[in-house]
Amino acid sequence: MPSSTPRSGTDPTGGWRRFREEHAWQIREFFFTLHLLRRNPSAVAGFVIICSMVFLALAAPWVAPYDPIRISLSERLSPPSWHHLFGTDELGRDLFSRVLYGARISLRIGLLVVGIAGGLGTILGAVAGYVGGKTDDVIMRCLDIVLSFPSLVLAMALAAALGPSLRNAILAVAFVMIPKFARLVRGEALAVRERPFIAAAKVSGASHTWIVFHHVIPNCLSSVIVLGTLVVGETILIASSLSFIGLGAQPPTPEWGAMISVGRKFLMDQWWYATFPGLFILVTVIGFNIFGDALRDVLDPRIRR
Amino acid sequence: MDEGVVIRAEGLRKYFPAGASGLWGRRKAFLRAVDGVSFHVREGETLGLVGESGCGKSTVGMLLLGLHRPDAGRVLYRGEDILALEGEAKRRMRRNIQVVFQDPQSSLDPRMLVKKAVGFPLEVNGLARGAEVTRRVEAMLAEVGLRPEHMYRYPHEFSGGQRQRINIARALITGPRFVVFDEPTSALDVSVQAQILNLVKDLQKRRGYSYLFISHDLSVIRHVSHRVAVMYLGRIVETAPRGDLFQTPRHPYTRALMAAVPKPDPARRQPLALLPGDVPSPVHIPPGCRFHPRCPEVMDVCRETEPAPVEVGPDHVVACHLWHGTGFDARRRSA
Amino acid sequence: MNGDLLHIQDLSVRFFTYQGVVRALEGVHLAVRRGEILGLVGETGCGKSVLARSILRLIADPPGRIMGGRILFKGRDMLTLPMKEMRRIRGNDISMIFQEPMTSLNPVFTVGNQMEEVVRLHQKVSRKAARRICVEMLEQVRMPDPESVLRKYPHELSGGMRQRVMIAMELSCRPDLLIADEPTTALDVTVQAQVLHILNELTRARGTSVLFITHDLGVVAHLCDRVAVMYAGKIVETAPVDALFRSPGHPYTRGLLAAVPSVDEDREVLASIPGVVPGLIDPPAGCRFHPRCPAARKECEHLEPAGVEVGKDHWVFCHAGRGKVKGER
Numbered sequence: 001m002p003s004s005t006p007r008s009g010t011d012p013t014g015g016w017r018r019f020r021e022e023h024a025w026q027i028r029e030f031f032f033t034l035h036l037l038r039r040n041p042s043a044v045a046g047f048v049i050i051c052s053m054v055f056l057a058l059a060a061p062w063v064a065p066y067d068p069i070r071i072s073l074s075e076r077l078s079p080p081s082w083h084h085l086f087g088t089d090e091l092g093r094d095l096f097s098r099v100l101y102g103a104r105i106s107l108r109i110g111l112l113v114v115g116i117a118g119g120l121g122t123i124l125g126a127v128a129g130y131v132g133g134k135t136d137d138v139i140m141r142c143l144d145i146v147l148s149f150p151s152l153v154l155a156m157a158l159a160a161a162l163g164p165s166l167r168n169a170i171l172a173v174a175f176v177m178i179p180k181f182a183r184l185v186r187g188e189a190l191a192v193r194e195r196p197f198i199a200a201a202k203v204s205g206a207s208h209t210w211i212v213f214h215h216v217i218p219n220c221l222s223s224v225i226v227l228g229t230l231v232v233g234e235t236i237l238i239a240s241s242l243s244f245i246g247l248g249a250q251p252p253t254p255e256w257g258a259m260i261s262v263g264r265k266f267l268m269d270q271w272w273y274a275t276f277p278g279l280f281i282l283v284t285v286i287g288f289n290i291f292g293d294a295l296r297d298v299l300d301p302r303i304r305r
Numbered sequence: 306m307d308e309g310v311v312i313r314a315e316g317l318r319k320y321f322p323a324g325a326s327g328l329w330g331r332r333k334a335f336l337r338a339v340d341g342v343s344f345h346v347r348e349g350e351t352l353g354l355v356g357e358s359g360c361g362k363s364t365v366g367m368l369l370l371g372l373h374r375p376d377a378g379r380v381l382y383r384g385e386d387i388l389a390l391e392g393e394a395k396r397r398m399r400r401n402i403q404v405v406f407q408d409p410q411s412s413l414d415p416r417m418l419v420k421k422a423v424g425f426p427l428e429v430n431g432l433a434r435g436a437e438v439t440r441r442v443e444a445m446l447a448e449v450g451l452r453p454e455h456m457y458r459y460p461h462e463f464s465g466g467q468r469q470r471i472n473i474a475r476a477l478i479t480g481p482r483f484v485v486f487d488e489p490t491s492a493l494d495v496s497v498q499a500q501i502l503n504l505v506k507d508l509q510k511r512r513g514y515s516y517l518f519i520s521h522d523l524s525v526i527r528h529v530s531h532r533v534a535v536m537y538l539g540r541i542v543e544t545a546p547r548g549d550l551f552q553t554p555r556h557p558y559t560r561a562l563m564a565a566v567p568k569p570d571p572a573r574r575q576p577l578a579l580l581p582g583d584v585p586s587p588v589h590i591p592p593g594c595r596f597h598p599r600c601p602e603v604m605d606v607c608r609e610t611e612p613a614p615v616e617v618g619p620d621h622v623v624a625c626h627l628w629h630g631t632g633f634d635a636r637r638r639s640a
Numbered sequence: 641m642n643g644d645l646l647h648i649q650d651l652s653v654r655f656f657t658y659q660g661v662v663r664a665l666e667g668v669h670l671a672v673r674r675g676e677i678l679g680l681v682g683e684t685g686c687g688k689s690v691l692a693r694s695i696l697r698l699i700a701d702p703p704g705r706i707m708g709g710r711i712l713f714k715g716r717d718m719l720t721l722p723m724k725e726m727r728r729i730r731g732n733d734i735s736m737i738f739q740e741p742m743t744s745l746n747p748v749f750t751v752g753n754q755m756e757e758v759v760r761l762h763q764k765v766s767r768k769a770a771r772r773i774c775v776e777m778l779e780q781v782r783m784p785d786p787e788s789v790l791r792k793y794p795h796e797l798s799g800g801m802r803q804r805v806m807i808a809m810e811l812s813c814r815p816d817l818l819i820a821d822e823p824t825t826a827l828d829v830t831v832q833a834q835v836l837h838i839l840n841e842l843t844r845a846r847g848t849s850v851l852f853i854t855h856d857l858g859v860v861a862h863l864c865d866r867v868a869v870m871y872a873g874k875i876v877e878t879a880p881v882d883a884l885f886r887s888p889g890h891p892y893t894r895g896l897l898a899a900v901p902s903v904d905e906d907r908e909v910l911a912s913i914p915g916v917v918p919g920l921i922d923p924p925a926g927c928r929f930h931p932r933c934p935a936a937r938k939e940c941e942h943l944e945p946a947g948v949e950v951g952k953d954h955w956v957f958c959h960a961g962r963g964k965v966k967g968e969r
């Protein structure tokens with residue numbers, strides 16, 4: 001039986017060396033991208049923010065001083081102190097711990113939504129742009145309808161129709177985000193379609209499906225990554241808004257939007273309740289946005305060469 | 306009659322919509338890119354197709370490759386009408402007819418490893434898989450003068466000439482019989498062009514491929530072709546064996562074309578032929594002979610009647626009124 | 641020396657990029673004499689355009705920088721001139737035509753608008769008079785129906801017509817030197833023939849010197865008086881055009897001449913120069929051609945060849961230069 005990778009030896013370092021040889025270009029490009037990003041202050045700022053958020057989210061179980069859903073009625077609504085950095089809520093739960101765990105939830109929502117919407121949107125857009133004609137019209141008109149509503153309003157309507165839960169909120173937001181990816185990829189696919197290597201692939205007998213997956217989508221990937229970064233920020237904002245009006249995460253889940261929603265009632269006297277989750281939303285969204293923008297600049301081929 | 310003919314094109318015609326003209330855009334205008342083109346290519350032969358930019362050379366190639374559907378005409382591969390084929394039969398047929406495009410860079414996907422860029426035709430056609438693909442890619446690369454380790458690189462890491470070698474490898478890996486070269490060296494430097502031209506000729510000698518070699522460069526055409534077809538505004542105006550065409554060009558356009566090429570030899574410096582005006586747009590093709598507004602030998606009949614192709618020598622066909630009439634007349638004029 | 645209009649001495653230009661330092665020009669010497677057409681030939685990326693642009697100080701800095709050398713135009717060093725003076729020279733004394741005229745014509749104005757503007761920049765005349773001058777200019781480049789051309793937008797003209805408009809515009813201020821960077825590369829042969837004819841006629845009649853950049857040896861043989869051959873950022877040979885084609889001195893020039901297919905004769909196999917043009921980030925030491933050179937010797941690998949005069953006005957920068965050529969004669 002022929003092995004599909006005859007050249008890879010059993011020696012693990014040999015495998016790594018070969019990987020490095022085969023992917024020398026990607027590795028070089030990667031470091032070049034890093035180099036460009038390092039010279040771009042907003043990219044560095046965004047990157048630091050995103051990394052801290054990811055770190056806090058991953059490390060929440062170890063960093064958080066308290067269980068985020070442990071109720072301690074004796075300490076309810078206490079202001080920030082050394083015991084409770086961000087104070088406590090109306091049930092005496094430690095807000096600092098809840099905000100940290102909230103990062104886990106928000107980032108997970110962001111990644112899931114970008115995964116679902118990015119995946120589906122890319123495929124739809126690639127097919128629409130590559131095939132063109134009627135298929136393109138049908139797909140894009142349907143997506144235009146989705147786009148013609150403000151994202152938040154549509155997500156609210158969908159989430160309400162599906163029933164309030166975190167899972168449904170994710171599905172609703174993902175649905176709303178699909179057209180963004182699809183439009184972007186369609187535009188790129190339209191350009192890729194005209195490149196001679198597509199004609200060469202057709203002449204060599206490649207099917208349309210093969211061409212979409214092996215030529216069109218790989219060539220759109222870098223813009224999808226940029227958009228994905230921007231969409232993570234937007235998603236976090238919309239998902240928090242849904243939770244804020246009770247259509248997303250349900251109590252006692254420590255979701256930022258949901259926390260603000262309750263904290264709003266105490267805003268006059270207990271400012272810290274709504275402020276800290278709000279601050280985290282703000283910082284995270286800004287982090288993803290400025291990093292996404294910088295990434296767009298850096299990956300722009302006109303700037304690179 | 307079709308013994309030894311690989312490809313025969315009959316009356317190929319391709320019009321592109323060119324916006325609307327006339328008041329309110331009622332009258333549809335057409336760009337007549339290819340307007341009744343017939344030719345054949347024999348086994349192991351190179352037919353050179355030469356003409357100025359926009360005369361429809363690439364479109365002819367696209368029609369043979371099935372990348373455009375002709376509005377009229379047929380393409381026969383060894384006597385079989387390839388446009389009538391469907392499904393699996395069509396795919397199998399397509400393997401026999403391959404292409405190398407002008408721009409070596411954009412004919413390669415920048416995000417595809419050379420190994421895949423050369424080997425994928427084997428996989429998508431179900432001809433080989435796994436280690437067999439690697440082996441055959443390696444062999445193919447060796448054939449076009451690249452080394453095995455080049456398999457694991459990306460196109461932009463190569464020079465233009467090497468990239469064109471990769472394209473040639475991709476075109477030849479499924480074992481086609483007929484290859485369309487669409488200006489394969491126009492984007493290359495002279496010293497590299499020579500390497501590629503030698504490679505192309507050498508492959509033909511060893512493997513017996515048949516070529517349609519498209520170029521706007523007469524010297525390149527002379528170098529690679531066995532027979533040459535000269536195209537002007539969507540039509541072939543003259544076809545002849547290479548020697549005949551370059552020694553005794555018959556059509557006024559062919560003559561003008563040859564006399565417009567500056568020769569790399571200052572000792573034989575002479576004024577270049579100056580044709581009046583520019584090539585007309587293929588949307589507004591002149592009536593009669595389409596060359597007549599620029600033709601130095603234009604006659605009254607040229608302005609009204611389109612000249613039919615006439616045979617003026619063995620295998621030498623010209624579409625020009627100068628060569629109509631008696632054979633004697635024709636011979637006298639050429640003398 | 642006194643006949644020199646432009647004298648480039650020891651010019652070096654580098655580009656500082658992430659990938660490394662591109663040594664685009666290194667120690668280039670070149671002179672353009674009064675009234676001559678000098679051809680500059682070489683393959684893609686050898687630095688022809690960089691040379692042309694450095695004469696007018698049009699190198700973007702960063703990434704580019706002129707590292708050293710002098711560019712004497714009528715005896716004055718252009719590299720030390722103040723920018724204001726430089727701009728005056730650009731408009732009046734030296735003109736430039738590019739390969740793709742679209743890049744120098746503004747797509748949103750008609751040809752007439754742009755030509756009039758150029759005319760009125762140099763001469764104080766009314767719009768109407770300017771229009772008349774434009775028509776005359778177009779007639780000089782044999783443009784059919786100049787009036788209607790003036791009303792058109794650049795994209796409505798064919799490549800050959802655009803190039804003729806550019807020639808008309810650039811020659812209108814009667815420059816002493818015209819730099820033409822591959823002006824016919826994008827054109828068809830029959831149109832190229834027209835453009836070459838016009839360029840030749842007009843510049844000869846006015847005694848304008850031309851630096852004509854091309855990679856087409858046929859065009860050089862047809863048009864030029866003298867030729868400079870460039871390889872990988874250096875001039876390797878300069879010669880009167882007849883001498884260059886009759887007895888090329890540098891192995892690279894010989895390879896180049898042997899590699900061109902000919903319209904006049906059948907060659908079974910073309911002689912090709914082995915290998916590829918080296919990158920300019922890390923060019924070979926010594927003679928930059930030595931890795932591909934059939935005549936390379938030991939000293940070629942580390943020693944830069946100096947210029948050898950192998951014939952009248954015929955300079956070769958090659959260690960093997962002198963002996964070989966003499967032997968062949």
Ligand SMILES: Nc1ncnc2c1ncn2[C@@H]1O[C@H](COP(=O)(O)OP(=O)(O)OP(=O)(O)O)[C@@H](O)[C@H]1O
Pocket residue numbers: 321322336337338356357358359360361362363364365521587
């Ligand atoms: N897909 C298309 N849609 C509309 N017009 C087209 C299309 N393809 C080609 N044309 C037009 O058809 C004519 C012939 O084009 P073609 O590319 O065949 O010319 P060519 O002889 O190959 O020229 P070149 O030497 O510039 O490659 C041109 O006028 C071109 O603008």
Ligand SMILES: Nc1ncnc2c1ncn2[C@@H]1O[C@H](COP(=O)(O)OP(=O)(O)OP(=O)(O)O)[C@@H](O)[C@H]1O
Pocket residue numbers: 655656657662664682683684685686687688689690691700703704855920
């Ligand atoms: N702005 C730039 N940044 C970096 N490198 C540059 C830049 N401009 C030119 N170069 C490099 O300088 C070298 C010479 O380029 P140049 O454009 O002069 O070549 P050329 O001889 O005109 O080629 P062609 O025949 O293709 O026009 C090339 O290797 C090129 O990569």
Ligand code: SF4
Pocket residue numbers: 556557558594595596597598600601602603604607612624625626627
């Ligand atoms: S038919 Fe008439 S116009 Fe056409 S090429 Fe012949 S002589 Fe010229």
Ligand SMILES: [Mg+2]
Pocket residue numbers: 362363364487
């Ligand atoms: Mg073409």
Ligand SMILES: [Mg+2]
Pocket residue numbers: 688689690821
């Ligand atoms: Mg250039």
